Amino acid sequence: MIQKYLDHLPLYRIEKISERHGVPIARSTLAQWVGQLGMSLQPLVDRLTALLLQGKARHADETPCSSLIRCARPNGPIWAYRSNDLEGAPIVVFDYQTSRSGQHARNFLLKWRRHLMVGDYGDTKRRSGKVIESGSLAHCRRKFSDLHVAGGAAWWWKRRCGESARVVGAVEARRAMVMRRLASRSDSRRRCRSWNALARPKD
Numbered sequence: 001m002i003q004k005y006l007d008h009l010p011l012y013r014i015e016k017i018s019e020r021h022g023v024p025i026a027r028s029t030l031a032q033w034v035g036q037l038g039m040s041l042q043p044l045v046d047r048l049t050a051l052l053l054q055g056k057a058r059h060a061d062e063t064p065c066s067s068l069i070r071c072a073r074p075n076g077p078i079w080a081y082r083s084n085d086l087e088g089a090p091i092v093v094f095d096y097q098t099s100r101s102g103q104h105a106r107n108f109l110l111k112w113r114r115h116l117m118v119g120d121y122g123d124t125k126r127r128s129g130k131v132i133e134s135g136s137l138a139h140c141r142r143k144f145s146d147l148h149v150a151g152g153a154a155w156w157w158k159r160r161c162g163e164s165a166r167v168v169g170a171v172e173a174r175r176a177m178v179m180r181r182l183a184s185r186s187d188s189r190r191r192c193r194s195w196n197a198l199a200r201p202k203d
Helices: 011-020 027-052 102-109 137-151 155-199
Strands: 057-064 077-083 092-096 115-117 132-134
Touching (some): 027 092, 077 102
Parallel strands (some): 115 132
Antiparallel strands (some): 057 077
16 A cells, blocks of 8 residues: 555555566456555545545645546546645545545535635636635746736736735745744653653652
């Protein structure tokens, strides 16, 4: 599983690697293991999805993915739904579908009614009135860039978008530095407690 999903190796390569190490494993067996693992992890996926839908702000996007499934669109997308960095541990849930229809996102989110950040794909942006769209700054700037190329009238807005992006980047860098410092302090306190426990005289 590590070779397939972390090292991104296809099963036929894993089959060859295992054969070179003297432990031949048929590709059909590897595929069966992957399927069994997927079924075993489904309760975890369901729980992560439930936790994801409890948040106040979420991100949704899709990316094309080649598939062996025979359908009208062989490169159906994988939809990714991500939690907000400010709401605890990050959660990302992937949902494979056979089309880019925004209905898939609406089906996944169901009755969730909060802030949703999406790209600029039109069908994804069609939503219930109770979901508030949080637009992507990158997509916003791209629109002004198109206007600037066409007529040159949007240069000021394009520059402002760039300045906003730099501010966001600086805030993220500062936040990462603070989190590293807090983690370092916590680690130092842990080491001190361990040292005190070892140095304490035994009865």
